[in-house]
Amino acid sequence: MAQLKLHILKPSVNNMAARVFVRAAKLDFSEDDVYGKTRSKEFLAMNPAHMTPMIQSKDLPKGVIWESCAIMQYLCNKHQIAKFYPKAAVKRAMIDSAMFYLIGTLYPLVARATYPALGFPQYAGEVGASNLDAAHKAEAQKAASEAIAEPLEVFHKFYMDGKPFIGGAKPSIADIRLAATLEFLAVVDYQLPAWAKTYMGAMEKSLGKAYAEPAADVRGYISYVKSQKK
Ligand SMILES: N[C@@H](CCC(=O)N[C@@H](CS)C(=O)NCC(=O)O)C(=O)O
Structure with a gap:
């Protein structure tokens, strides 16, 4: 049995990043689809944040970790995968910066722009999760969508800077995270x-x-959601 178990939700791009990575890095892993189980007593006992992707491995101090970027960084560190996460501190600085910028700035905008259409719950305190009417929610969704252009351009101009990928000539873990998003x-x-x-x-x-x-799992879910709207 594989030592590394990846707990996933198939329609999620946060999950897609980790799922692409373990395949691209050719790791020995098994996948467990935890749809409908993330708030169960058993899951919360392992992971009180109820987040996927989550990896489970005996060598982790608490048995599990979550956060897609941390998972990719850890697995690269553990298995010495320099191909997707170059060892040089300056190269890692750019990859780490791109991933933090994605999680902290781009992703919240993508979530606000897409979650209403995907049927995913939005975060407490946001317009989309409030009791405001549909017009206000549509306005917030539009504002988020319009704001995506700026961080996107930052990835292009600053991180890629004429190269095909953030990682340079070849994709890095930051590229896996960006493309999935x-x-x-x-x-x-x-x-x-x-x-x-x-x-x-x-x-x-x-x-x-x-x-x-x-x-294909993400795209399949998007096609399904779109077909329901026709
Ligand atoms: N920043 C996190 C986001 C993880 C996240 O939002 N996961 C969602 C799916 S998209 C989840 O597992 N939700 C299940 C739940 O909260 O019960 C990452 O990159 O891994």
Whole structure:
């Protein structure tokens, strides 16, 4: 049995990042779909944050960790995977910065723009989760969608800076996290800039099945959601 167990939710791009990574890195892993179980007593005993992706491995101090970027960093550190997370401190600084910027700035905008269409709950305190009427919620969703252009351009101009990937000539864990995130934008027919379309294609080409298989679950969910709206 694989030592590494990945607890996942298939329609999620947070999960997609970790799922692409374990495949691309050719790790020995098993996957457990925990749909409907993340708030169960058993799951909360392991992970009080009820978050997926979560990895379970005996060598972890608490048996599990969650947070997609931390999972990828840990597995690269543990298995010495320099291919996706180069060892040089300066290279790691850029990759780490890109991932923190994504989680802290881009992702909340993507969530506000797409979660209403995906049927996912929004975070407490946000317009989408409030008792405000549909017009206010639509306005908030539109504002979030419009705000995505700026951080997207930062990834392009600052982190990629003329190179095909944040990682340079080859994708890094930050690229896996960014490409997965951008998959959700299809649910609102967000018009990605040309460079981002090329980038997504290059990611899939570079990682092949490792990318395509988890992406198919996200894309399948988006197609299902869209078909329900017709
Ligand atoms: N920042 C986290 C976000 C994780 C997250 O939001 N996970 C959601 C799915 S998209 C989840 O597991 N929700 C289940 C729950 O809260 O019960 C990451 O990148 O891993």
